Amino acid sequence: MQILLTLICNPAHPVIDAGLIDAVRDRLEDLGAIAGAPEWLAPGVACDLGCAGIPPEMAEPAVRALIGEAPIDLVIHGEKEERQRKLLIADMDSTIITVECLDEIADFAGRKNEVAAITEQAMRGELEFEAALRARIDMLGPLPEAILATAYAERVKLMPGARELVQTMRANGAQCVLVSGGFTYFTERVASEVGFHETFANRLLFEQGRLKGVKDPILGREAKLATLRRQCETLQITPDEALAVGDGANDLAMIEVAGMGVAYHAKPVVAAAARAQINHADLTALLYLQGYRSSAFHTG
Numbered sequence: 001m002q003i004l005l006t007l008i009c010n011p012a013h014p015v016i017d018a019g020l021i022d023a024v025r026d027r028l029e030d031l032g033a034i035a036g037a038p039e040w041l042a043p044g045v046a047c048d049l050g051c052a053g054i055p056p057e058m059a060e061p062a063v064r065a066l067i068g069e070a071p072i073d074l075v076i077h078g079e080k081e082e083r084q085r086k087l088l089i090a091d092m093d094s095t096i097i098t099v100e101c102l103d104e105i106a107d108f109a110g111r112k113n114e115v116a117a118i119t120e121q122a123m124r125g126e127l128e129f130e131a132a133l134r135a136r137i138d139m140l141g142p143l144p145e146a147i148l149a150t151a152y153a154e155r156v157k158l159m160p161g162a163r164e165l166v167q168t169m170r171a172n173g174a175q176c177v178l179v180s181g182g183f184t185y186f187t188e189r190v191a192s193e194v195g196f197h198e199t200f201a202n203r204l205l206f207e208q209g210r211l212k213g214v215k216d217p218i219l220g221r222e223a224k225l226a227t228l229r230r231q232c233e234t235l236q237i238t239p240d241e242a243l244a245v246g247d248g249a250n251d252l253a254m255i256e257v258a259g260m261g262v263a264y265h266a267k268p269v270v271a272a273a274a275r276a277q278i279n280h281a282d283l284t285a286l287l288y289l290q291g292y293r294s295s296a297f298h299t300g
């Protein structure tokens, strides 16, 4: 059996050196495996290591023990897996951008702490998403519509690697879709800034310039999964050929169904269920997982 190990760290702190890779190879060979030559996808940052004669469930704990507390992500791919994905389906808040938009809007209403506490519980999977969204919108009161523009300009920052991820996948023919339980006002702007082909999210309703509610039906966990399936049908691919990434409980269903499901700096319930976890690296990790070298990245 052939497996492929990918070790990735944050490009801002390149800590993967040849000594570590040699130690990983030695450890795997001690366990009876035959390790191939390392393939550096980015010096110091991302390295592939092919390996035969060891099941992934044996390789993983051995390599994790070697990595220890070092800020390095490890993903093990299966035999003959087609790495480059034809569809990217990404969550927005705390995945493609660094903040939760609803929490930032709430700050302008003076209710950030209460709203953020509910967001946290919902993302951990402790509250039903749709009800939690309505509750938080109710807490905002009749907020002026102009606050959205201020929140976007002042608070929304792209996650490092977001542009490289989307632009590189696009340049290689993948469909890139942003699907969010947040709001169209933000997803449409973020999508055009980053380069997504399409975006799906919830629409806030305003009356005479004041917040009134949210349009039904609310886009939650099942709608994210349905979006993944619909996109696969349109592209005539299987979910196996898709990459889904997110951090919250409402991303779980799409992450579980996609061939490459990535929990990105995710809540524990999501990390536990995802095939791949990225806890240290930035979003370019998702390109390394597909075998792209840093020299092949696009930024648009």
Ligand SMILES: [Mg+2]
Pocket: 091, 092, 093, 094, 095, 246, 247, 248
């Ligand atoms: Mg999120």
